Amino acid sequence: MSSSAMKKKVLLMGKSGSGKTSMRSIIFANYIARDTRRLGATIDVEHSHVRFLGNLVLNLWDCGGQDTFMENYFTSQRDNIFRNVEVLIYVFDVESRELEKDMHYYQSCLEAILQNSPDAKVFCLVHKMDLVQEDQRDLIFKEREEDLKRLSRPLACTCFRTSIWDETLYKAWSSIVYQLIPNVQQLETNLRNFAQIIEADEVLLFERATFLVISHYQCKEQRDAHRFEKISNIIKQFKLSCSKLAASFQSMEVRNSNFAAFIDVFTSNTYVMVIMSDPSIPSAATLINIRNARKHFEKLERVDGPKHSLHMRMR
Amino acid sequence: MEDDCRPLLGPDPTGESPSHRGSAGSLDIRTKRPFYVEPRNIVSDDPQERISAEAAILNSRVHYYSRLTGSSDTMLSPPNHVIPTAEEMYVYSPLGTAFKIPDSEQAVKNPSIVTIFAIWNTMMGTSILSIPWGIKQAGFTLGIIILIFTGLLMLYCCYIVIKSPKAIRGVDTSSWEFPDVCRFYFGKLGLWSSLVFSLVSLVGAMVVYWVLMSNFLYNTGQFIYSKFKHDRNVPFICPYPKTHPGRNDSMTSLCGSSSGNDSSGSSFDHYWSKTSTIPLYLIILLLPLLCFRSASFFARFTFFGTISVIYLIVLVTIKASHLGFHLEFHWFGPSQFYVPEFRLFFPQLTGVLTLAFFIHNCIITLMKSNKNQENNVRDLSLAYLLVGGTYMYVGVLIFAAFPSPPLSKDCIEPNFLDNFPSSDVMVFVARVCLLFQMITVYPLLGYLVRVQIMGQLFGNHYPGFIHILVLNILIVGAGVLMSMFYPNIGSIIRFSGAICGLALVFLLPALVHMFSLREQGRLTWQSAFFHSFLIVLGVANLMAQFFM
Numbered sequence: 001m002s003s004s005a006m007k008k009k010v011l012l013m014g015k016s017g018s019g020k021t022s023m024r025s026i027i028f029a030n031y032i033a034r035d036t037r038r039l040g041a042t043i044d045v046e047h048s049h050v051r052f053l054g055n056l057v058l059n060l061w062d063c064g065g066q067d068t069f070m071e072n073y074f075t076s077q078r079d080n081i082f083r084n085v086e087v088l089i090y091v092f093d094v095e096s097r098e099l100e101k102d103m104h105y106y107q108s109c110l111e112a113i114l115q116n117s118p119d120a121k122v123f124c125l126v127h128k129m130d131l132v133q134e135d136q137r138d139l140i141f142k143e144r145e146e147d148l149k150r151l152s153r154p155l156a157c158t159c160f161r162t163s164i165w166d167e168t169l170y171k172a173w174s175s176i177v178y179q180l181i182p183n184v185q186q187l188e189t190n191l192r193n194f195a196q197i198i199e200a201d202e203v204l205l206f207e208r209a210t211f212l213v214i215s216h217y218q219c220k221e222q223r224d225a226h227r228f229e230k231i232s233n234i235i236k237q238f239k240l241s242c243s244k245l246a247a248s249f250q251s252m253e254v255r256n257s258n259f260a261a262f263i264d265v266f267t268s269n270t271y272v273m274v275i276m277s278d279p280s281i282p283s284a285a286t287l288i289n290i291r292n293a294r295k296h297f298e299k300l301e302r303v304d305g306p307k308h309s310l311h312m313r314m315r
Numbered sequence: 316m317e318d319d320c321r322p323l324l325g326p327d328p329t330g331e332s333p334s335h336r337g338s339a340g341s342l343d344i345r346t347k348r349p350f351y352v353e354p355r356n357i358v359s360d361d362p363q364e365r366i367s368a369e370a371a372i373l374n375s376r377v378h379y380y381s382r383l384t385g386s387s388d389t390m391l392s393p394p395n396h397v398i399p400t401a402e403e404m405y406v407y408s409p410l411g412t413a414f415k416i417p418d419s420e421q422a423v424k425n426p427s428i429v430t431i432f433a434i435w436n437t438m439m440g441t442s443i444l445s446i447p448w449g450i451k452q453a454g455f456t457l458g459i460i461i462l463i464f465t466g467l468l469m470l471y472c473c474y475i476v477i478k479s480p481k482a483i484r485g486v487d488t489s490s491w492e493f494p495d496v497c498r499f500y501f502g503k504l505g506l507w508s509s510l511v512f513s514l515v516s517l518v519g520a521m522v523v524y525w526v527l528m529s530n531f532l533y534n535t536g537q538f539i540y541s542k543f544k545h546d547r548n549v550p551f552i553c554p555y556p557k558t559h560p561g562r563n564d565s566m567t568s569l570c571g572s573s574s575g576n577d578s579s580g581s582s583f584d585h586y587w588s589k590t591s592t593i594p595l596y597l598i599i600l601l602l603p604l605l606c607f608r609s610a611s612f613f614a615r616f617t618f619f620g621t622i623s624v625i626y627l628i629v630l631v632t633i634k635a636s637h638l639g640f641h642l643e644f645h646w647f648g649p650s651q652f653y654v655p656e657f658r659l660f661f662p663q664l665t666g667v668l669t670l671a672f673f674i675h676n677c678i679i680t681l682m683k684s685n686k687n688q689e690n691n692v693r694d695l696s697l698a699y700l701l702v703g704g705t706y707m708y709v710g711v712l713i714f715a716a717f718p719s720p721p722l723s724k725d726c727i728e729p730n731f732l733d734n735f736p737s738s739d740v741m742v743f744v745a746r747v748c749l750l751f752q753m754i755t756v757y758p759l760l761g762y763l764v765r766v767q768i769m770g771q772l773f774g775n776h777y778p779g780f781i782h783i784l785v786l787n788i789l790i791v792g793a794g795v796l797m798s799m800f801y802p803n804i805g806s807i808i809r810f811s812g813a814i815c816g817l818a819l820v821f822l823l824p825a826l827v828h829m830f831s832l833r834e835q836g837r838l839t840w841q842s843a844f845f846h847s848f849l850i851v852l853g854v855a856n857l858m859a860q861f862f863m
Contacts, residue, residue: 022391025383032384032391130397164380165397167372226372233379240382 008084010052012060013109014091015102019127019164020060023091026164027173027210028058029236052209056086078112085117087180091125094132094140094161107151114155122157123176124148130163137161170229174212181214181269183300188215190300195219195274198289199281201259204228204273205266211235214270231273235263253283264290267298373397424686427694433681434674434698436617439624439705441523441753442671442812445805446710447717448729449668451654452805453661455642455714459707461664466703469672472820472849473695475828476675477682482831492679497823500830505823510767512818513676517764518790519811520670524753524760525794526802528597530730531750533589537737538746540583552736553726594798598791601757605787608777610762616755623748624705630745631709635716642715652719662859666809669816669856671706672699676819729805761790813857821853 014020025032052058059081090109096102106124113120126144129137141161148159158179160172178184187205195203195217202218211232224230239249251264259277264287266272272293276286373393380391425433450458479496480488486499494513497505586592604613646656674681682691713731717724728734732749735742765786766776777783797807825846832838 026380026391029383130394164391165373165376165393224368224371226368226375229372230375233375237379237382 008056008086010056010058010087010089011081011085012058012089012091014127015093015096015105018091018093018096020091022164023125023127023162023169024058024060026169027212028052029210029240031240052207079116082109082112082116085113085120087121087123087176088113089123089125089176091127092144094126094128094144103147103151106148110152110155121179122152122155124152124157124159125172126159126161128163129161129168130165167226167229170212170232173210174214174228177207177210177212177214184215186300187297188217190297191215192217194289194293198274198286199276199278200274200286201277202273202275204231206232206271206273208265208269208271211271255279255283260286262286262290266290266294267301269301270297425684426686427690427697430681430685431694431698431701434678434695435701435705436621437677437681438672438674438698438702439620440520440671441527441749441804442667442808443624443627443706443709444527444730444732445667445808446671446706447713447731448727448805449664450710450714451724451727452658453664454654454656454658455644456656457658457661458664458714459711461661462668462703462707462710465665465668466672466699468849468852469669469820470696470699472824473675473678473699474692475824477679477691477695479824479827479831480679482835489683493676493819493823496827500827507771508818509676509823510771512815514764514767515811516670516673516676516815516819517760517767518793519807519815521757521760521764521790522794522797523804523807523811524757525594525597525791526798526804526807527730528601528750528753528757529589529593529798529802530733531746531753532597533587533593534732534737534746535743535750536587536593538743540587541738552734553722590799590802594795598795601754602787602791604754604758605761605791606780606783607758607762610759613755613758613762616752619748619752619755623745623752626745626748628705628709630741631712633741635712638716638718640715641717641719643719652723654724660863662856663805663809663863665856666813666816666860667805668706668812669820670808670812672702673812673816673820675824729803729808761787764790809860813860817853817857821849821856825849 012020012024021032024030088109090106092102092106110122113122124145126141129141132140141159145159148157158175160168160175162169162172181187191203191205196219201220202216202222204216205214206212207214213228213232216228235249235252238252242249251262253263254261257279259275260279260281260283261276262272262274262283264272272290274286274290377393384391446462450462452458453461476493479493480491483496483499488495491499494506494509497509499505501508643650643653644656645653649655678695682688682695685691685694714724714727717727717734726734732742732746737743765783768786769776769778769782773782801807829838829843829846832842
């Protein structure tokens with residue numbers, strides 16, 4: 001039975017006010033309407049039918065803490081919520097004053113995961129770290145990480161510290177995506193070969209919906225350490241503009257006397273960005289190379305069979 | 316980004332897609348966004364970085380996040396602690412030069428004289444018109460004593476207000492105002508009570524403004540009309556003559572609802588009546604102004620207040636020099652033309668003075684921009700001295716110059732300009748100046764009320780046109796009702812002064828001061844007794860207003 005009949009989920013959970021909606025909006029380039037700054041909790045799940053890593057659907061839930069109505073609703077819907085989960089991303093607000101309660105709700109979510117989707121991967125994000133003083137951030141994060149790892153047994157959780165005001169959010173989600181791609185090491189090796197063959201300066205592989213960098217190859221040191229996030233922001237803004245015209249972004253070429261950059265669809269889950277610093281190589285050549293590589297990489301994804309490939313997982 | 320691939324001048328495509336709903340309009344966002352170019356020189360290998368990497372990536376983030384919400388939504392706005400310091404910020408010109416932002420800290424520091432003037436300017440309000448009446452109510456000698464005493468008392472309370480944020484340890488209080496200090500000590504109750512009483516003073520001021528504006532507009536119309544009738548010029552008039560000189564002044568305004576002089580009952584008087592029709596005419600002018608979203612336009616006219624006060628002082632001097640002094644000292648008993656030197660109605664003066672010397676809700680902000688902070692106390696004292704001196708000058712001169720043999724001192728009106736006939740040219744100019752000044756300050760006050768109420772109730776300064784309209788109708792309605800049925804500004808001023816003074820001048824500052832002293836372990840018996848006595852004075856001030 002193909003799982004395309006039942007979409008796998010990415011659960012984004014956490015206490016109300018921990019920053020999930022902002023995070024979702026920033027990572028997936030969704031517009032936040034003004035009335036989203038609400039005075040109460042999310043009453044129902046916020047679906048977001050984004051094709052994240054294939055056919056995953058993003059579900060956003062407020063977890064715990066508001067009132068008995070929410071508690072009851074949550075409990076009665078539990079199985080529904082936690083079935084078919086591929087990834088659980090749990091967001092903690094580092095400034096929260098109710099640590100005990102937060103951990104308690106986290107544990108109950110884990111129990112539900114263990115019952116309904118025991119193979120799910122669990123990630124914990126300790127969010128809003130910009131509100132902690134810089135010299136204390138590592139300490140506080142280490143403390144939280146230890147607690148979370150201890151509480152999560154027998155499940156294994158990976159912890160990140162994040163803030164929307166520095167690069168940690170982008171890096172954390174990139175790491176999450178990196179861990180979810182089944183054959184990523186193989187992809188990287190192939191990517192390096194591809195780059196060397198076409199004599200590119202740098203080749204990047206992006207996830208399709210979020211432009212998070214999955215893997216990259218560079219042949220020499222680059223100046224700007226934040227270039228991945230900048231490119232991601234620029235392209236997401238461009239996608240927002242395109243959506244105003246009901247158009248969708250497919251590919252882009254940027255060229256001047258010093259370089260040529262190509263962004264194009266690659267596989268069903270990814271985009272590729274190729275940067276050539278030799279402007280004498282004609283665009284057509286690079287584009288043909290990319291097209292041929294595309295076929296090769298798509299085969300890579302399919303070759304690993306239904307056991308690994310994300311969009312054909314059988315349950 | 317889209318600006319790069321679209322001509323800058325072109326028809327605006329209707330942004331009807333879901334990505335732009337709820338904002339103030341896509342055109343609005345576009346006109347507000349600056350033209351931006353990534354400052355790195357992408358053509359040549361320029362080794363010199365003009366902008367630090369952190370600032371560049373933060374700029375990219377801010378740019379992107381601003382696309383995700385409406386232009387007025389602050390959900391994804393960078394908080395202060397993530398914005399780079401001034402040294403790392405550059406203003407980049409597309410032509411290649413980059414300027415550093417000058418250190419903004421220096422720009423706002425004012426020398427002492429400017430601070431003193433700003434405090435004087437802010438405190439000088441319409442209560443100056445009621446000071447002669449207040450002195451008359453308390454008796455000449457007692458009035459002067461009370462003016463000095465109340466001024467000193469309120470100066471002390473102001474001093475403990477500006478000291479209060481500094482006494483708080485462990486928290487950064489540099490952006491706090493007095494309500495924040497109250498919230499620190501007394502929680503939500505402290506915050507709400509300081510806000511509510513601050514609102515009382517604002518709404519009281521707005522009601523007084525409406526009454527005064529009706530008055531000035533009426534007199535302006537009368538002046539122009541009387542120019543056609545060639546009335547004889549009397550220097551002073553007693554608009555509501557009474558048979559008993561000692562009678563309570565607040566009763567007089569209930570008699571005589573139309574103009575005192577022209578009793579012809581002509582159609583002009585029918586349509587141009589101080590209490591029946593003019594308050595309603597003002598609604599047409601002022602209600603739309605109140606509904607403006609932003610009040611910054613009206614803030615440009617604050618200099619008018621200064622000019623009006625200076626003109627009033629000049630006017631008072633000239634009138635006094637024309638008429639000379641008419642003072643007789645009858646110490647305790649009443650007489651036909653004069654009032655006793657010591658009267659039992661003195662709480663009315665204290666009520667008026669509480670509002671006249673009131674600045675406690677914004678003194679911290681005003682003092683913050685003083686260049687030499689160690690001179691704050693000295694500058695505050697000088698400002699109070701100047702304000703007290705101005706009030707004393709106007710009050711004493713008007714009281715002394717009031718021509719007592721033909722008229723009784725008891726005739727001095729709560730608005731002393733009412734004692735001049737409509738046909739007096741100098742006073743006409745004063746009324747026009749004050750009318751214009753009030754028309755420009757009224758929307759500012761309305762904006763302050765709106766911001767405080769809407770901010771606390773809805774968390775948003777402009778939750779919707781209906782909310783704003785309802786609030787404005789309530790405020791305007793209060794003003795109109797007062798103008799029509801009880802236009803005695805003396806009473807309105809003393810009641811609102813006593814109410815907001817109780818909380819913001821006496822009760823909360825004294826409590827905050829005692830609490831902070833106790834925390835530091837420096838609360839002595841004398842200090843506790845003295846500050847509790849201040850609170851008792853505030854309560855007594857309010858209670859006494861009801862018995863007058």
